[in-house]
Amino acid sequence: MDYYAVIPAAGQGKRMKAGMNKQFIKLNGIPVIIHTLRVFEQDEACRGIILAVNENEVSIFQELIRDYQLNKVLNIVIGGKERQHSVYNGLKVIQERDPIVLIHDGARPFIKKRMIHELVRYAVQYDGAIVAVPVKDTIKAVRNNIVEKTVERSSLWAVQTPQAFRLSVILKAHEEAEKDQFLGTDDSSLVERLGKNVYMVMGDYENIKLTTPEDLIYGEAILANRKGE
Numbered sequence: 201m202d203y204y205a206v207i208p209a210a211g212q213g214k215r216m217k218a219g220m221n222k223q224f225i226k227l228n229g230i231p232v233i234i235h236t237l238r239v240f241e242q243d244e245a246c247r248g249i250i251l252a253v254n255e256n257e258v259s260i261f262q263e264l265i266r267d268y269q270l271n272k273v274l275n276i277v278i279g280g281k282e283r284q285h286s287v288y289n290g291l292k293v294i295q296e297r298d299p300i301v302l303i304h305d306g307a308r309p310f311i312k313k314r315m316i317h318e319l320v321r322y323a324v325q326y327d328g329a330i331v332a333v334p335v336k337d338t339i340k341a342v343r344n345n346i347v348e349k350t351v352e353r354s355s356l357w358a359v360q361t362p363q364a365f366r367l368s369v370i371l372k373a374h375e376e377a378e379k380d381q382f383l384g385t386d387d388s389s390l391v392e393r394l395g396k397n398v399y400m401v402m403g404d405y406e407n408i409k410l411t412t413p414e415d416l417i418y419g420e421a422i423l424a425n426r427k428g429e
């Protein structure tokens with residue numbers, strides 16, 4: 201089944217400390233955002249991509265899209281203060297009546313098609329579908345450096361993107377969040393708070409978000425390993 205992809209790339213990459221938006225950092229000689237966009241560009245089921253970017257970086261993204269000959273980027277929208285606002289701006293420009301929409305961080309370049317297609321399948325059956333992996337470490341709640349408690353781990357999953365929804369469902373969730381001034385750390389949380397059912401698809405430990413400098417070392421290793429496969 202076909203889908204549209206909304207890719208938020210309008211962050212500042214503060215935790216990466218690269219002195220620029222981390223989308224432009226090169227992995228194996230290619231900018232992070234291009235690795236991400238290529239997955240959707242090369243997926244036949246992807247009808248089009250909406251990219252959310254910083255106001256002052258529009259021309260850089262346009263140039264990259266031209267240089268790497270990407271044809272599926274339909275719109276470049278201006279991002280907002282938080283990721284949630286950037287995603288909302290992207291969702292609002294989709295013209296089709298009620299397609300499936302996949303929301304995926306520009307900073308997660310190691311996404312695989314297997315996950316995308318599973319998500320789309322389950323987003324049709326449920327109110328949404330997300331990818332996640334079981335947490336590997338013991339998780340503790342801590343306040344002022346003192347452990348408050350050890351959290352039961354068996355039901356804890358680390359959530360990734362993509363996250364897939366019908367456009368009508370996710371737009372309504374963003375509208376309600378805006379009305380209530382609710383700010384979530386992912387899109388699914390906006391849908392969950394409306395009492396909807398979100399299906400969890402097994403993710404992939406390689407599908408990391410490039411967040412801090414050491415993630416780049418791991419990222420290069422993932423690419424080198426894939427080259428050898």
Ligand SMILES: Nc1ccn([C@@H]2O[C@H](COP(=O)(O)OP(=O)(O)OP(=O)(O)O)[C@@H](O)[C@H]2O)c(=O)n1
Pocket residue numbers: 207208209210211212213214215216222252279280281282283284286287305306307308409410411
């Ligand atoms: N206002 C924002 C903030 C984030 N993002 C995007 O959301 C994704 C996940 O966010 P994160 O990893 O937090 O990226 P940054 O906000 O760039 O990083 P930091 O928080 O370290 O500044 C990234 O692709 C980022 O570009 C966005 O589109 N608009």
Ligand SMILES: C[C@](O)(CO)[C@H](O)COP(=O)(O)O
Pocket residue numbers: 283305359360361385386387409
């Ligand atoms: C959406 C997300 O990638 C799911 O793990 C994550 O919550 C984004 O968080 P960030 O603080 O905006 O990086």
